[in-house]
Amino acid sequence: MIYMEVQQIEEKLKTALKPSRYRHTLGVAYTASCMAMVFGVDVHKAYRAGLLHDCAKGFSMEEQRALCKRYNISLEGTLTKSPQLMHQEIAPFLASDEYKEQDSEVLSAIACHTTGKIGMTPLEQIVFIADYMEPNRKMIPGLSKVRKLAFEDLDKCTKTILKNTIEYLTECGQEIDERTVETYKYYRDKKEN
Numbered sequence: 001m002i003y004m005e006v007q008q009i010e011e012k013l014k015t016a017l018k019p020s021r022y023r024h025t026l027g028v029a030y031t032a033s034c035m036a037m038v039f040g041v042d043v044h045k046a047y048r049a050g051l052l053h054d055c056a057k058g059f060s061m062e063e064q065r066a067l068c069k070r071y072n073i074s075l076e077g078t079l080t081k082s083p084q085l086m087h088q089e090i091a092p093f094l095a096s097d098e099y100k101e102q103d104s105e106v107l108s109a110i111a112c113h114t115t116g117k118i119g120m121t122p123l124e125q126i127v128f129i130a131d132y133m134e135p136n137r138k139m140i141p142g143l144s145k146v147r148k149l150a151f152e153d154l155d156k157c158t159k160t161i162l163k164n165t166i167e168y169l170t171e172c173g174q175e176i177d178e179r180t181v182e183t184y185k186y187y188r189d190k191k192e193n
């Protein structure tokens, strides 16, 4: 079985991504692994998922469209309106093809890192949250609260991020993916356990 060590993945990503994106990638990997320590999730899976979540971001939109075709990802519907989501759809395929990631939990965490999805696993939530609040992210209203919640309550933190994202996209008049809305409703209505 082919397997790439974390160091090899990092070296490859460093050449595939622009420096600021690579910095963000490391920020997500370290933040996700710290959160994994707090919530009893596999630290190495969290680190690998953090590393790989934006592995498709080094490609232009045109190249991403070609990759969607290669991996039979439908370009109709949601991706027509929100092409910036293509990198999320491509990520699990590219991670498995080019970075030899075979762990289904890692792949599913990177497959919903932007929109979230209903009933996420703790690892999926961790990558979703770390992507939003890693230390290199520029300061936005509410970020301090999100950063605190990230180490206290995954569901509350997920809900807060989705609420902020929907408010932000609405203010900017940008398209909101229906998965973002349905994920928000799910976490808003989820009973505390």
Ligand SMILES: [Fe+2]
Pocket (backbone or CB within 6 Å): 053, 054, 087, 088, 113, 114, 131
């Ligand atoms: Fe992303």
Ligand SMILES: [Fe+2]
Pocket (backbone or CB within 6 Å): 024, 028, 053, 054, 131
């Ligand atoms: Fe990201």
